[in-house]
Amino acid sequence: MDLRSILYPVVALSMMGLLFGVLLAFASKIFAVKTDERLPKIIEALPGANCGGCGYAGCSNLASEILAGNAPVNACPVGGERTANAIAEIMGVKAEEKVRAVAHVNCRGGNTTKKKYRYKGIEDCLAASKVSGGPSECAYGCLGYGTCVKACPFGAIEIKDGVAVVDQEKCTACKKCVAACPRHIITLVPYPADVHISCVSRDKGAYVRNICNVGCIACRICEKKCPAGAITVENNVARIDYDKCINCGECAGVCPRKLITDRRKVPETEKDLA
Numbered sequence: 001m002d003l004r005s006i007l008y009p010v011v012a013l014s015m016m017g018l019l020f021g022v023l024l025a026f027a028s029k030i031f032a033v034k035t036d037e038r039l040p041k042i043i044e045a046l047p048g049a050n051c052g053g054c055g056y057a058g059c060s061n062l063a064s065e066i067l068a069g070n071a072p073v074n075a076c077p078v079g080g081e082r083t084a085n086a087i088a089e090i091m092g093v094k095a096e097e098k099v100r101a102v103a104h105v106n107c108r109g110g111n112t113t114k115k116k117y118r119y120k121g122i123e124d125c126l127a128a129s130k131v132s133g134g135p136s137e138c139a140y141g142c143l144g145y146g147t148c149v150k151a152c153p154f155g156a157i158e159i160k161d162g163v164a165v166v167d168q169e170k171c172t173a174c175k176k177c178v179a180a181c182p183r184h185i186i187t188l189v190p191y192p193a194d195v196h197i198s199c200v201s202r203d204k205g206a207y208v209r210n211i212c213n214v215g216c217i218a219c220r221i222c223e224k225k226c227p228a229g230a231i232t233v234e235n236n237v238a239r240i241d242y243d244k245c246i247n248c249g250e251c252a253g254v255c256p257r258k259l260i261t262d263r264r265k266v267p268e269t270e271k272d273l274a
Helices: 003-030 038-045 059-068 080-091 125-129 147-151 176-180 205-211 221-225 250-254 268-273
Strands: 101-105 157-160 163-166 186-190 195-197 231-234 237-240 260-262
Touching (some): 059 080, 147 157, 195 250, 250 260
Antiparallel strands (some): 101 186, 157 163, 195 260
16 A cells, blocks of 8 residues: 555645634634623622522623623622622722612511401412402402512511511512512512501501401501601502601501501511511
């Protein structure tokens, strides 16, 4: 066998491989997409929860939006001040002060609310609500089957006495529970606020009084007592404007239904229900 018949093809293939390698290396330099070196640092600074509480599809997406200037450095509700300061340092800016928010369940009725029937179906609030609007006589209150508990990635919610309760120290305001609640009774409130109204029923007072021991009856006593004008009664239920609220707790002291709570005046054993 002629050695040249083997050697020539091997050399030719080697030369072609070398040529293609040089061309690919050259093309990778010409067509390379430059990545900002700050991007991986921002991603590393974020908690990696990918909860969507910031409004973006995961931490990587948020990092890209921060880098592009479309999101503030303190956009992550989970990381809090420490994460915001770390990202601000990476971006070379100053993090704006942001008031921490936490979830609050606007209901305290639970097992004390009158029931229309005994529900024995799937332990899920949405499923229960599909059966004649739910077993509770109140069409606005917490159903108590733990859909929000399952949705919370931080273990900040539990069901107590038939109503969902938020542990504010664990809550990161990711809004998973807000989105999961079929009755939309979970809202975000300022963490520093001690006073909360836990009712969203728009039924008239006489009816609420008959079906729930702690529901708002729109008596307007709190509205008249508030020195800051922070409470108004609309659609048969009281509301707090936290931008006006001075956290005095006067409304909690005069509420005849005790549905307005002041965490500073609740015994330690009951604070998680406030």
